[in-house]
Amino acid sequence: MSQTFKKEKIIEFEERAKKLKSDITELYNISIQSPFIYISEEYVIERIIKIYENLRKDIVSFFKDDPTIRSIPSAEDLRTSSDDFLILSSYVDQILGFLKGKKLMFEDEKRSFPIDENELNYLPQSTQQLIMEAISEFEYRHSYACCCICGLAFESLVKEGCKKYGLEYNGLANGIRALKEKGKIKEDLFKTLLDLEKYYRDKISAHVTSEVATDEKARLFLSALLSLGKALFSSTSDQINR
Structure with missing residues (x-):
């Protein structure tokens, strides 16, 4: 059943x-x-x-x-x-x-998110820890906490990405654009990330509530961050971008 x-x-x-x-x-x-x-x-x-x-x-x-x-x-x-x-x-x-x-x-009841900690080994340690915390909050249905931590992981990923590729980090939105111009982020992911940046800036950073931080939004946030992490830090992405 x-x-x-x-x-x-x-x-x-x-x-x-x-x-x-x-x-x-x-x-x-x-x-x-x-x-x-x-x-x-x-x-x-x-x-x-x-x-x-x-x-x-x-x-x-x-x-x-x-x-x-x-x-x-x-x-x-x-x-x-x-x-x-x-x-x-x-x-x-x-x-x-x-x-x-x-x-x-x-x-x-605990729900699962389809990711294993070993799959995040390519990420910077600080970012990896944040994403694992966000996944844990998601699995225990704490969507508001998940979205808050996702925001911190988002900033960490973009900062570390800019650092890796020799780009100046001047805010989250500008960092995303710089990585896009560098060819590290594809168009469809770029649009999703800009939407999430606005959501994080206007909703989460301002005043997070359970109505704003829904289960659907938490899942979307996590999925986008994992895609961004792979695009910036996985060995496969490095080979593709060469």
Whole structure:
């Protein structure tokens, strides 16, 4: 069973639970205002209980290997009275709490970035360490920290690149342009790096937030830095540029 499928099922269960919670609240409010209509119609409460039991059954089946799921109570013994609305509502709250915990577990799980430390040996030591730190933050889903460290690694790469090729470093953007003019950075990577320089200058350096430093941006930042590192420091790039 894939992680993506598990996440989708948790979201599905959560949506069903929220809908049930909303229906219970609405029916309870109506029963208070018009008790003759709703409390006398036992099938209304029975139907809500049945929906709850079906939801609980599906969740228990899906998480059958998790012993904590047994703590979610059954509604089979409830009586068909208005008080059952409140009891059922508390039961649904327990389901939502259980599902929230499952979502947090997925968010805390480590993810991988397709790079090995040995593949970075061609980089200057200080830059290599920064990139490994950024990858570590990315893998633990700390995208904002990843982007901040990527910015430092970005500056380090360009400075070291300018130093290697005898160019004057006069700021990140100018350094990128100088390396491009030297023939060390190709056009497509050059455009990406300029966009990242602007992003780093305007967003990260100014005021980084989780909304600005998204997972997608962190992955893009890392990928671009690895491409830049290869372009400037790998033995293959030296042979190509000769």
